[in-house]
Amino acid sequence: MTTHLTFARGDITEAPVDAVVNAANSSLLGGGGVDGAIHRKGGPEILAACRALRASHHGRGLPTGQAVATTAGRLPARWVIHTVGPVWHPAEDRSALLASCYRESLRVADALGAATVAFPAISTGVYGWPIDDGARVAVHTVRETPTSVTEVRFVLFDDAAYEAFTAFG
Template sequence: MATVEIVQADITRLSVDAVVNAANSALAGGGGVDGAIHRAAGPVLDQECRAIRQTRYRSGLPTGAAVETSAGNLPARWVIHTVGPVWDNSGTQDGLLASCYTNCITVADEIGAHSIAFPTISAGAFGYPLDRATRVAVETCTRARTDIVERIVLVAFNAKAERAYRRAVDAVAG
């Protein structure tokens, strides 16, 4: 079982085997963490994402799925891209959000990544409530079954997100 850590940091600067990109389905780079990862990784990431869109995912990466690329100029070796659900207030997307984490950990196992860093998937532009997004992340990652991954880092983008993660840890442990 992997250890789960919470840090407030810039995910593009972390020294881990794989960083997760909260991507759009076109894998085209965008705002938030997606744009930051694409900018920091450099043009190789865009090239690999275009190749994936032209071959494996011609209609776009489905919500909850995960796919890897190299990491370009990032300290990590790989970027694992996943598309989180857009919040619609129905309360039905938790399973899709959990599948983002589960599928990324599965991909990390497949590529031999011992450490993986996750942003707070869907909690930015996709509108997922922060407390709910962090709870799903903590629950899913603490229960993850993995053969290779030893360290899972949940990266808070600010102090508010870090507090939400810590509350989620307390709730899951309690």
């Protein structure tokens, strides 16, 4: 089965998909950027589910490159898949960890039975990953990862991110 890739400029919290991927921090308790927007718009149900994860399997937080799912609360999606992207560092190649975020999110989506998934540009905000390289890693990884997901939608916040992702699409 081939996964269809689409690209949209917009607000990922409004994406009509089965699962929205959250570029979370390791605490899973909300933050800025995409993470903050998902927690604000999704409501307290997401935070409660994240706190339950912290109280059980992820007491020390979610490791970079891993993914875990919760309810989507008040979002149009059914689930939020939280993944922790790496902080970009010019002297250390962390692209394998960034690729792992996309692969692990698709693995979780498959386990949930999600057919449609929306991704943000993971690590390209406050984590400093250069948008062109982040787009390259994201699109290549999603294309190369076996999955039952039929559509991956990259929902990009601004024109620069949209242009970078569509250049690889």
